[in-house]
Amino acid sequence: MRWLLWIGLVSLGAYAAEVVAVGDRYKDSSKCKACHNHIVAQWDTSWHAKSHYESDEYFQKTIDYVVRKNHKSLNAVKVECATCHNPRIAVTSTNADYEAIAALKLDKGTAVDKALHSDTISEGINCVVCHNIDQIHDNLPDNKRGINRVTWIKSGMMSGPYADAKSPYHKVEPRDFMDTNPNQLCFVCHANDSSEEGLRFINMQAEFQNNGKLCVDCHMGTRKEGVAATLPDKNGQQHKRLIREHGFKGAHTETMWQGALDVDVRKSTRSLEVTLTNPQPHALPNGFGSREILIEAYYMAGGKVIKTEALSLSTHYLNKRDKPTIPHLAAKSMNSVSIPALGAKTFSLPLVASADAVSVVVSYRLVNDEVREMLELKDPIWSKKMMIKKLNLKL
Ligand code: HEC
Ligand code: HEC
Ligand code: HEC
Ligand code: HEC
Ligand code: HEC
Known part of the structure; x- marks a missing residue:
């Protein structure tokens, strides 16, 4: 030895x-x-x-x-x-x-x-x-x-x-x-x-x-x-x-997220299909673990929001004892759902029978709720929703 x-x-x-x-x-x-x-x-x-x-x-x-x-x-x-x-x-x-x-x-x-x-x-x-x-x-x-x-x-x-x-x-x-x-x-x-x-x-x-x-x-x-x-x-x-510019603008800059993913929303018989297409050469989220993409749907009837649904795309981490932890202490990860480079993924949201329209908002957050709470992060930048795209669809 x-x-x-x-x-x-x-x-x-x-x-x-x-x-x-x-x-x-x-x-x-x-x-x-x-x-x-x-x-x-x-x-x-x-x-x-x-x-x-x-x-x-x-x-x-x-x-x-x-x-x-x-x-x-x-x-x-x-x-x-x-x-x-x-x-x-x-x-x-x-x-x-x-x-x-x-x-x-x-x-x-x-x-x-x-x-x-x-x-x-x-x-x-x-x-x-x-x-x-x-x-x-x-x-x-x-x-x-x-x-x-x-x-x-x-x-x-x-x-x-x-x-x-x-x-x-x-x-x-x-x-x-x-x-x-x-x-x-x-x-x-x-x-x-x-x-x-x-x-x-x-x-x-x-x-x-x-x-x-x-x-x-x-x-x-x-x-x-x-x-x-x-x-x-x-x-x-x-x-x-x-x-070239030396600002190295990236994930912390809201304007960089505008249109970073292409978003397509379709109605199928039972659900709402949201397809995110990534034209960038690296996955998104890609960088640091626990970054998050949020899909939020606001269902409307007669111009009023009657229901909201949200889907969080983020990797979650577990330590050796299967307890939630931060990326740096992780022994394994769960639900890795980032959109691959030059690839696409489709996610389903429920349909709401009484809704006549839906507004779908896709945004990004630097840290998901779990890790933000674990570390007690205070600065508003970590929870800020940075808009990627918003689409409206008649149902
Ligand atoms: C993360 C790496 C990185 C850091 C940090 C960095 N640079 Fe650069 N710098 C580059 C790269 C890459 C280029 C070449 C850009 C190109 O393709 O022309 C460059 C180019 C330059 C140039 C040539 C002109 C230009 O802007 O393209 C100068 C002068 C320069 N850097 C000075 C600095 C100074 C002064 C600092 C600190 C305030 C700095 N750099 C910090 C990577 C860096
Ligand atoms: C007294 C003026 C002066 C200071 C101070 C100065 N530089 Fe420069 N630097 C220049 C000049 C002049 C050039 C050439 C510009 C050109 O050719 O267009 C240059 C060029 C550069 C380049 C490009 C080199 C290349 O071959 O492409 C880099 C990188 C750079 N400087 C970095 C720095 C860094 C980092 C500092 C601080 C630690 C610094 N400089 C301090 C005057 C200075
Ligand atoms: C065609 C444009 C493009 C190229 C090329 C590109 N990126 Fe990006 N990158 C983006 C966009 C758009 C985003 C999302 C918004 C933002 O963070 O700027 C992003 C995000 C990032 C992030 C944050 C990721 C996250 O999920 O938090 C990092 C770090 C990054 N890029 C680094 C790189 C590095 C390193 C390279 C080269 C290996 C690279 N990028 C090449 C467009 C590009
Ligand atoms: C010496 C290591 C190192 C090198 C070389 C380096 N980076 Fe970084 N970069 C980092 C680290 C570490 C961070 C995270 C800083 C933080 O958020 O505290 C970062 C952050 C970034 C971000 C994210 C900014 C944001 O707002 O989210 C971008 C974009 C980026 N780098 C681009 C580049 C590009 C492009 C190059 C090559 C020209 C490069 N980096 C070279 C270490 C490096
Ligand atoms: C192999 C190089 C490397 C090492 C070693 C490294 N980092 Fe990083 N780190 C990066 C890069 C590159 C980024 C930027 C990625 C991005 O923005 O998506 C980053 C980003 C981060 C971020 C996100 C910062 C922000 O502002 O969003 C945290 C937190 C972090 N690192 C913590 C750590 C800690 C703690 C360690 C040591 C235990 C460490 N890193 C060691 C390369 C490294």
Whole structure:
């Protein structure tokens, strides 16, 4: 047994992420403002900028819940999640020795404690996460993500889309994953994630169906004329470039949901058939577990609502003891009902005999009732119904 453990440790060691310190001149987005203020302002509104413990209530309460249920130290769980949520962290794992010290609250000043309080990680997924990636190692097993899948470029060098860029503040290096192959960059983190029990609750890369569009086409917008840097060149001119937006708009932005699914409602002899067709290259809901699509039907007679019916499409999770839990602690999942990429699903609702019309509203919520209550999420964004489509039908 001992040699098995030893091999395990050696191979883990071989994959261990290498930490490269970020120099003070580049450590946060404020250092980029002088010349890329427009980009910093867009990024600042994104959920990449909120991907950490202090800025995302859902993330914070999920970590706290894992700590409570699994009796781990808060810092150990923070380090685990930093793999993708905070990948410039200076420590990449914690061990049993650390847990013992943390249990006695003697961990002040340890490498782990320092890493978690460093300015370098105070912005989550910032400029020097994406633009300091040197190489992405797609030969690694598919569960090695985030920090464990990349090597960092030397501090002071920025990887970007242009081969001919020049900057007085930093060196530049062109990379395909910033230009012709950006999906490779997004899949560093948006590929899969598993619970503490090994259950996969995100599987975006495996479910992806190429429809000719890149992640950035939809989540950073098409390339438009603008400037990459506002700093004028020698002739006092700003350099015009084709650029994209850095807001990374997605599931938290209501306008993104408008028309995200096609909805068709038909009356059959005994029921109302609602077909949801997904034109996107990934399933919806897809990302994080416990996201929800709601189908609500308002039955009317003479212009008045006489009855309502609702159907919740959401994955529910059970722990080892078959009790409801959050995705990160799940041993199994139930009713996985997301609409597959470029696919469709039909759902039935009852007919109401006295109704002469029905209004069907399809919307999305970031967290279903079960998990929202379990974690006591307070911010209204988690329960907000974001409209996808509304259809009226005469019966
Ligand atoms: C003093 C001005 C200045 C500062 C400060 C600055 N940059 Fe730049 N940066 C430039 C200029 C100029 C370019 C080239 C623009 C062009 O060629 O159109 C550039 C280009 C880039 C590119 C594109 C490189 C490529 O090859 O495609 C990236 C990425 C970038 N900067 C990131 C950053 C980040 C991140 C920071 C903050 C840590 C930063 N820059 C700070 C001036 C600056
Ligand atoms: C999640 C990854 C990611 C983060 C975080 C990120 N960028 Fe980018 N950035 C990209 C990608 C991808 C492109 C290439 C877009 C394209 O196809 O032209 C890009 C392009 C750029 C460019 C070239 C001009 C443009 O807008 O296309 C500059 C300059 C730049 N980024 C600066 C920054 C700065 C400054 C920050 C932090 C405020 C930042 N980026 C954060 C992924 C990222
Ligand atoms: C270093 C890991 C990492 C990389 C690389 C990365 N992301 Fe993300 N992304 C995340 C995490 C973590 C979140 C969740 C943040 C949160 O909600 O707290 C996220 C959130 C998002 C969201 C959801 C925003 C919302 O409002 O729901 C979109 C869209 C997104 N990323 C697009 C992209 C695209 C496009 C790329 C490639 C250019 C990319 N990401 C690269 C880790 C990453
Ligand atoms: C053809 C456009 C399109 C492309 C390409 C695309 N998406 Fe999306 N994506 C959407 C739409 C529309 C939604 C639903 C509204 C929203 O969240 O923006 C969505 C939702 C998401 C979500 C939230 C999912 C959820 O259920 O909460 C994430 C994360 C995401 N996309 C990431 C990606 C990544 C990573 C890629 C590339 C591998 C990608 N998307 C490619 C259009 C696209
Ligand atoms: C393999 C990379 C990866 C790891 C490791 C990871 N996450 Fe995430 N996480 C993501 C991505 C990518 C998203 C965005 C998916 C989406 O929006 O649908 C995300 C989104 C989330 C969200 C939803 C946030 C929101 O605003 O809606 C929560 C909560 C979350 N993660 C918690 C955690 C916790 C807790 C850990 C550690 C136990 C963790 N994650 C580890 C990649 C990761």
